[in-house]
Amino acid sequence: MEYQKVLNDIYNEVSKLPKVGSVATSIPELAKVDPDKFGLYLTTFEGKNFSLGDYQEKFSIQSISKVLTLTMALTFLDEKIWERVSVEPSGNAFNSLVQLEYEQGIPRNPFINAGALVIADMLVTVLKDPKQDFLAFIRMLTGIPTIDFNLNVAKSEKETGFRNAAMANFLKSYGNIKNDVDTVLDFYFHQCSVEMSCKELAQAFYFLTNGGRTQTGKRILSKSQVKRTNALMQTCGFYDESGEFTYKVGLPGKSGIGGGIVALLPEKFVVATWNPRLNKKGNSELGMKSLELLTTKTELSIF
Amino acid sequence: MEYQKVLNDIYNEVSKLPKVGSVATSIPELAKVDPDKFGLYLTTFEGKNFSLGDYQEKFSIQSISKVLTLTMALTFLDEKIWERVSVEPSGNAFNSLVQLEYEQGIPRNPFINAGALVIADMLVTVLKDPKQDFLAFIRMLTGIPTIDFNLNVAKSEKETGFRNAAMANFLKSYGNIKNDVDTVLDFYFHQCSVEMSCKELAQAFYFLTNGGRTQTGKRILSKSQVKRTNALMQTCGFYDESGEFTYKVGLPGKSGIGGGIVALLPEKFVVATWNPRLNKKGNSELGMKSLELLTTKTELSIF
Amino acid sequence: MEYQKVLNDIYNEVSKLPKVGSVATSIPELAKVDPDKFGLYLTTFEGKNFSLGDYQEKFSIQSISKVLTLTMALTFLDEKIWERVSVEPSGNAFNSLVQLEYEQGIPRNPFINAGALVIADMLVTVLKDPKQDFLAFIRMLTGIPTIDFNLNVAKSEKETGFRNAAMANFLKSYGNIKNDVDTVLDFYFHQCSVEMSCKELAQAFYFLTNGGRTQTGKRILSKSQVKRTNALMQTCGFYDESGEFTYKVGLPGKSGIGGGIVALLPEKFVVATWNPRLNKKGNSELGMKSLELLTTKTELSIF
């Protein structure tokens, strides 16, 4: 497979597209980013790397972190997680409280905000130094010791994240947050503030294309856990646009409002894209388009 | 791969499980079936066949027919379908009217009843003799000229299907049914009443594991259309249990309240199961369990 | 109380208001009416009459008929009605199916369409010749033998009333319609098509201001039934604008999309208004304004 040629073709095509969507403004600190940054990084199962544009520039991974906290929680609690979170697509916006009320405080899946808050609560319970331990986990996955939080972003989210505070208190009212609400929110705002480049994200997610092992061979998840994590990304990775992404791209993946997307094809490749312009559903328009072109041009998808 | 051994192991395991769930009673004619029938049929990409139990006995395919009507609609209208139906998982029960109201008459996907009714309406518009043409299409897919409607089941649904009548009228009120409501319902009740065996279903769905071509090489859908149809089965094939099925089984598939399930792994196999006992979500409990065992034992899934 | 002076003042004030809202278009036959007709008729408890404008012109009473069918059902079934309909305001649009699904087929109150369909079903069960018997009931209430259906309006609703057909089938699916769906809809479309003038409506509703007796002294409801019927008009008479009407006007009342409103103050007066221009909630803008002026100027309201 001539990946670099495919990537170059993608670059040519998406460069000609009109610029639509805009940078996330819900978190003031995120609104400062240059809207026209574009990066893409693809690592094959065999370890070959291909790249485009600003693939080395760090950005706020935001909700992409939810896959990493879920992974970490799986290593501690495995199937016990599902006593407090479901595995169904939500059919609602990522920050909707409606479904949570109808379903009595059990979030639909770990990738909507409510579900990620419950996972955060689990980690706060099991980790000794939650924020540092989570950083250490990402550094271990990637082998890159400089990956870090952006404290300004974390602070900015804390000051404006009333919807997440509402959600955490709502979960607490149902007994589905065990720790102090502020502690859980603090962890959550920090996990979302982690900054990584496309290249670093591809490295971090490589284990999900490799049956649970990192590039250095370290086992993170069992094969069965990998299948399930990928399944969740497939059905729930793009909020209420998950069906659209599955339909058009046909890969498990996860987006963040920083404009990043990670997607992967088991035993074939893992790919990360970045462009800060978001569509109405909160997903990177150019990232989705690039990945649709990738699976169309390579005729590679899970289907 | 020793499929027959795997199937035998599955049979041994599921035989020991307690009998849970019961036969669908919403359609009186369906309630008459023996609840303990169990069949399974697997056809590999290369054309080898493996079977278990009552795999030759016909049953009511019900909602499994929705994949076949969607396929037929795709051959006529391709992407124009999506102007009237979405591709997102619903997060609600298969016959919920709530979402339809919030989304102004555009069904979430073609596999919930509302979506299937819109697809039925499209076929009523484009086909000369809709019911016979649909039968002819299935007979062509399978090469079996005796596949037919069960007119008693169709009649039984017509007499008790007030919820579907409500849905069709509701869609009509939004202008998303173009033909006469009764004509569309009549077609819909007939499509659901088709009777097929596990073996026949595996034959009918083979083209989705073979990039769009039947076993005799006839092209039904393009590669891209196959990817999209499989994607829809993945995210929407099991009503509000689609996430669970994806999570546990990891294959695109479709269930029906007759107790049948079809699932497939592209370029590997297509498999059909049947047991009439349904869980609370309306899916065959034993069928789901069998398929979970299949992907666990073979370590084959899309993820 | 100088009612005629108050009415004249109201007329002067509302004449100067800009013309807002438009005639109901959901029923084609209704859309033909002159949007600037305006009538008002007030009958005091003591039997004095006061009028304005087009008070003698007949119009389609539409949902105002729901109070009359409820009254008729109360005479046959009294409190047994409430086994199949609730008495709570809906908080939703008059034709929403959402709440009906959450509440398993029990309509919120008898004045939303779903509730009125259940009342219609009750009357179809208990009456010998439902449509004629209902006409006879209104003629008896008013003493006017010429009050009649407008068959063109009834036919027009039948041909376009898919939402009501959806609702009736939905209720039937919950077992809360006992008769044939088409029979119930036929009765319902006829009851809504009755044509009356402001003067005739005031006469018909006089018994609710007179403890249950008509102007000729005939007892229609008990005192307790009158209290309850008025209470229902107070909390549920104006769809999801009932709170607004209670807040601004402070009288029990009922509106219809023909542009009519009837309201009353027990042992003081009954008043009917008509102007076909509807606001966004489906209520007559000018009618509501006139009644607000009436209770403000007279300082008479139930509160």
Added chain:
Amino acid sequence: MEYQKVLNDIYNEVSKLPKVGSVATSIPELAKVDPDKFGLYLTTFEGKNFSLGDYQEKFSIQSISKVLTLTMALTFLDEKIWERVSVEPSGNAFNSLVQLEYEQGIPRNPFINAGALVIADMLVTVLKDPKQDFLAFIRMLTGIPTIDFNLNVAKSEKETGFRNAAMANFLKSYGNIKNDVDTVLDFYFHQCSVEMSCKELAQAFYFLTNGGRTQTGKRILSKSQVKRTNALMQTCGFYDESGEFTYKVGLPGKSGIGGGIVALLPEKFVVATWNPRLNKKGNSELGMKSLELLTTKTELSIF
């Protein structure tokens, strides 16, 4: 009217009823109260007083306080209140977040928790010393300088009121809370913790039966504001049982989960009841029954 005889008859009847419902447990401090306390106090328009049982014992007024904060807000802001709160019945439980999301942060009415939080926010803005000023207002209404908060109850609510914290943060996320969330919640928990007896409540609410003036003649609200406040109690005073209360009792009123109810008939009487056992909707079962008997026996209601 022989009120004392009527009250005695009510007492005899309700004494024989089986004890149903239980004390509110959501606030631990409230759960300590004796479930079988029963008091009733009625003050006529002319100033005569009638009483039953524990009418002098203080209890937690809880949501009854919402009428008093609304009154206070009306004196400062009048109609400007309605730019941030609606006047429609909610059709949902008192603490539901669902409707708030659908309606973009504008609470349905000032008597559901969300609405009361917005009113609390308004008072925090306009008052110099909000908590003390509110106390002073109640003391002025009643002429009783000893009425006070129960600080244990306020503290108990603060420690367990995660649902209210969720609501306040949710409102803040829509921009409909202007002050610090914790400050608003602190005020709200204190207003709910006020302790008053049936006698004191009747005195406090007398102005609503007297066109806006207290027993000492002090004007609190205009006549029009009284009409509107009473209208709101009528349509929204009992959460999703407001229709039931209006239907059975036919008086504007307000309940609290401490087991108190205040109701009134303009220019006739104001009445307060107390029994801590609540029905499933959170209203005092015995209080509602007593008031139903009162309006049935006296044949006095607004309808």
